[in-house]
Amino acid sequence: MTLGTVIAICGAAICATLAGIGSAYGVRIGGQAAAGVVSENPGLFGKLLVLQALPGTQGIYGFLTAVIIIVRMGLLGGNPIALTTAQGWALFGAAMPIGIVGLFSAIYQGQTAAASIHMTAKQPDSSAKGITMTAMVETYAILALLVSILLVFGIQL
Amino acid sequence: MPQASYPYAVGRIKVLETRMLDKAKWARLKEADSSEALRLLADSGYGGGAQTGGDVEPLIRAELEAARQVILEVTPNEGLTSLFLLRTDAHNLKTLLKARVLGIDSGDLLAAGGSFPLETLQKCVAERDYSALPEAFSRVLRPMEEQLAQRVDPLALSAAVDRAVFEYAQDVLRGRKNRNPFIREYFTAQIDFINVQSAIRARALGWDTDKASPLLIPGGEIERRDLLESLDAPEEQLPRKLGRGAYGRAIAAAVEDYLQTHSTQALEQRMDAALMELARRYKYDSFGMGPIVGYLLGREAEAKALRVLFAAKRAGIDAALPELYA
Numbered sequence: 001m002t003l004g005t006v007i008a009i010c011g012a013a014i015c016a017t018l019a020g021i022g023s024a025y026g027v028r029i030g031g032q033a034a035a036g037v038v039s040e041n042p043g044l045f046g047k048l049l050v051l052q053a054l055p056g057t058q059g060i061y062g063f064l065t066a067v068i069i070i071v072r073m074g075l076l077g078g079n080p081i082a083l084t085t086a087q088g089w090a091l092f093g094a095a096m097p098i099g100i101v102g103l104f105s106a107i108y109q110g111q112t113a114a115a116s117i118h119m120t121a122k123q124p125d126s127s128a129k130g131i132t133m134t135a136m137v138e139t140y141a142i143l144a145l146l147v148s149i150l151l152v153f154g155i156q157l
Numbered sequence: 158m159p160q161a162s163y164p165y166a167v168g169r170i171k172v173l174e175t176r177m178l179d180k181a182k183w184a185r186l187k188e189a190d191s192s193e194a195l196r197l198l199a200d201s202g203y204g205g206g207a208q209t210g211g212d213v214e215p216l217i218r219a220e221l222e223a224a225r226q227v228i229l230e231v232t233p234n235e236g237l238t239s240l241f242l243l244r245t246d247a248h249n250l251k252t253l254l255k256a257r258v259l260g261i262d263s264g265d266l267l268a269a270g271g272s273f274p275l276e277t278l279q280k281c282v283a284e285r286d287y288s289a290l291p292e293a294f295s296r297v298l299r300p301m302e303e304q305l306a307q308r309v310d311p312l313a314l315s316a317a318v319d320r321a322v323f324e325y326a327q328d329v330l331r332g333r334k335n336r337n338p339f340i341r342e343y344f345t346a347q348i349d350f351i352n353v354q355s356a357i358r359a360r361a362l363g364w365d366t367d368k369a370s371p372l373l374i375p376g377g378e379i380e381r382r383d384l385l386e387s388l389d390a391p392e393e394q395l396p397r398k399l400g401r402g403a404y405g406r407a408i409a410a411a412v413e414d415y416l417q418t419h420s421t422q423a424l425e426q427r428m429d430a431a432l433m434e435l436a437r438r439y440k441y442d443s444f445g446m447g448p449i450v451g452y453l454l455g456r457e458a459e460a461k462a463l464r465v466l467f468a469a470k471r472a473g474i475d476a477a478l479p480e481l482y483a
Contacts, residue, residue: 029164033443036168036231114164115443121171 004088005080008073011092012066015148019062019102026055026110033114037121044120047127051117054134055109058102061145065098068152081157094151101144109137163444166231170452173227176202177483178459186463191470198463213467217460218269224456225270232449237335240326240344241450245271246278247322251315253282258309293325316355316372323348323374339439339447346404346435348377350428353399353408356384357415357424364388378402392416407431430480433458437482455482 030052038045069091074080083091116130178186182201186194195209195216204216205223225242232238245268256263267275273290281287285302287295301317304310326344329335352373359369366385373384379401387398395416400409411427436454439447462478469476 032162033164033168036165036170037172038168040169040172111444114168115441117164118167118171118441118443118448121168122175 001080002082002084002088004083004085005073007085007088008069008083008091009075011088011095012069014092015069015095015099015102016062016066018099019065019106020059022103022106023056023059023062026058026106026108026113027052029107029110030055030113030117033117037117041121044124047120047124048117051113051120051127051130051134054113054131054138055106057138058098058106058109058141061098061141062102065095065145065148065152068149069095072152072155072157083157087155087157090155091152094148094155096148097144097151098141098148102141105137105141105144109134109141112137161233163233163446166233167443167448169227169231170448173224174448174452174455174483177455178203179483183462183478183481186466191467194467194470213463217463221456221460222270224453228449228453232446234334234337234446236329236332237337237340237446238449238453239272240329240340241453242270242272243322243326245269246273247318249275249278250282250318250321253278254305254314254318255311257282258305258314291325291328293328294321297321297324313371319351320374323376327376337446339435339442339445340450342403343432343435343450345376345378345402346432347428348374349379349402349404349408350411350424350431352377352379352384353412354421354424354428356387356399357395357412358421360388361419378404379408404431426479429458433480433482440482451482458482 034045034048034052037048070076073083073091113130113134116127116134120127120130178201182197185197189197192211195211195213198204198213198216199206199209204219207215207219209215228238228241229235249267249271252263252266256266269275271278277289281289281294287298297317297320301314305314323344330337330341330344355372356369359372366388369388370381370385373381375381379399383398383401387395390398396409396412399412400406402408407427407430411424414423414427415421433454436447436451439445440451442448458479458481462481465476465478
């Protein structure tokens with residue numbers, strides 16, 4: 001296994017890990033807020049579930065990017081491409097946008113989700129507004145995902 | 158077991174806020190006669206099904222007790238939250254001290270729901286030993302007891318208890334984990350308003366600086382010098398002299414109200430309104446103490462308004478209700 005391959009594997013692992021940590025944290029904040037509301041008003045569970053789940057998408061994006069990198073490297077087929085160091089660093093760099101943006105955007109999205117859950121607690125009919133506001137934070141995670149995917153596919157192996 | 162986190166606590170509080178009396182309920186209560194209003198209040202769930210016995214007080218007490226219990230249950234920082242229960246401790250300490258001095262039983266005048274167990278306060282006052290309470294209480298109340306042995310001055314007694322309570326609050330706020338801008342601002346503003354009320358009362362009684370000085374509580378933004386100088390200053394200079402600090406504008410307006418009406422009630426109403434406005438500013442903080450404390454203050458304001466409303470109904474007069482949270 002070449003140094004380039006090791007660097008690319010590290011990139012894939014870091015991107016899945018950072019985005020996953022961000023999502024876990026974001027979903028946790030949303031879950032705490034939802035638990036508080038549901039403990040007093042169980043009827044709102046259905047409306048709050050979507051809001052709590054929204055920060056979980058960054059973890060999926062990180063996982064997706066890591067899988068694409070792994071597939072492109074041929075790791076799944078048991079016959080990995082011997083990447084040069086430059087190619088390894090290129091794949092590592094390509095994985096970073098969704099890794100880093102995923103980490104922070106999931107945390108911020110979790111905070112927005114908690115605020116929206118609190119808004120829904122006061123005005124149950126406004127849950128759709130809360131979902132829209134929380135989903136706005138998602139925009140930047142999607143842009144980062146696009147950049148990562150375009151870069152991963154743009155690198156000549 | 159509840160989770161000690163702000164998102165959880167605020168989530169519960171936001172649902173409980175929806176059970177507070179809203180504008181429509183207040184309008185119905187105002188229109189109804191006393192017994193009908195009491196029935197409406199009990200039917201709305203206020204008081205959690207407590208027996209009224211024809212009086213609103215059991216409902217108010219039950220609702221306040223429930224509010225205090227819930228905020229202590231959900232708060233991630235019990236030390237900070239319990240500072241807002243010190244008003245009850247101050248009331249109980251003053252009642253116990255005055256009852257001891259007069260040789261009477263404090264009985265029903267004591268209120269539950271303070272920061273410290275009622276039994277502890279009773280034991281401290283009976284034994285004249287405050288070591289079971291935080292250090293600030295011993296620091297302030299020990300000299301007060303020595304003074305009390307020589308001469309009974311109810312105003313000095315009340316002032317000493319207030320000072321002990323605020324010095325304890327400041328000791329707590331100095332703690333590393335308790336540097337909370339909302340609560341610091343709240344207590345600083347409260348000290349300023351109370352000091353201005355003390356200065357205005359001392360001025361009305363014709364007191365000199367030596368007599369008025371012990372009434373002033375340290376920790377506010379208005380300089381002690383300005384407060385003491387206001388005792389002899391011409392009336393027209395009072396709003397400018399006392400209207401200092403972050404709440405200077407509200408304090409100046411309160412002093413102007415007082416100068417027109419010569420009623421200290423105007424000062425108290427302005428203080429309640431300013432503190433309620435401060436609580437409302439932090440109402441939508443999903444990750445802080447604001448909504449938790451705001452809920453308690455809101456319930457207390459609601460209780461105060463209900464007492465005013467029912468007293469006015471009994472007297473057959475119209476009364477302006479105090480500032481509400483919602």
